[in-house]
Amino acid sequence: MLNNSQYIDKLRSSGLRPTKQRVKICEVLFNTDKTFHFTINELVKKISKVSNHKISLATVYNTVHSFKKKGYLKEIPINSDQSYFDTNTSHHHHFYDESQKNLIDIDDSDVEPVKINTKIPGKKIKSVEVLVKVEDDKS
Amino acid sequence: MLNNSQYIDKLRSSGLRPTKQRVKICEVLFNTDKTFHFTINELVKKISKVSNHKISLATVYNTVHSFKKKGYLKEIPINSDQSYFDTNTSHHHHFYDESQKNLIDIDDSDVEPVKINTKIPGKKIKSVEVLVKVEDDKS
């Protein structure tokens, strides 16, 4: 819910040049109250719906990766032939409906904190992600 | 820890023809006390170490997929350019060391049961998987 000059500030302050491509992608990703999940292909389609000036596929990949590195996006681990990203960077988990290939947020308050009672020497925990696979309840 | 005739019985009883390729792959996957994780490429290498008669890549893919469908293998959801499979089909979770690209079992007794206090209408839960990403503890 920011305007373009605020995206420019945000990009600049994180050390990314505010090019028109990046600002446009910010608009598509962040100019809404609702967060959402997307694949690169879906993002490309969204961009072309909103703008008539197309952004090359390589730039979309580059931008998504740099936004992920800056922490503005998360990547969701699932068994899929393509990568899923999430504009919701807060701690939360997911339902995955394999038949519809549909990802749904599980609010963090709806999951009891996951307790891991073991560790790996010399390693520290970076993230804990729960994936709940669901299927049609044909009963 | 079965011998070949037992793999033949197992395959036959699950409706899969016990071809020599499938029996060989059973040997490589299941003829050990320890379970393990693997990618298709790693499996192909294991096979060629154990046998001098090579199995085509397409057959390895076909067999792994049919074993997964029969429940003899699980696929682990991870952000990776290749699929990871698990000969441990019991309920358990994983550490993933992204720097080493290394998957490690977390024994089910080392994770408090994950409680999900929400559901999706018309869908039932098929699996709940926890992925704990770790990194070097440079401190």
Add this chain to the structure above:
DNA sequence: TCAATAGTTTAGAACAATTATAATGTAGAA
């Protein structure tokens, strides 16, 4: 003001995992 420069975008090629194809082979039944 404007050239220098470092970073960015781009089209297209390259790459790698996976899946499809279609011809050949074979396990199991009759």
Add this chain to the structure above:
DNA sequence: TTCTACATTATAATTGTTCTAAACTATTGA
């Protein structure tokens, strides 16, 4: 033994992603 459905195979096709190198541009500071 013969038949048939299923399985294997080499190879091609597909597809998501990354690489490349040339053109472009935001920013700096002379």
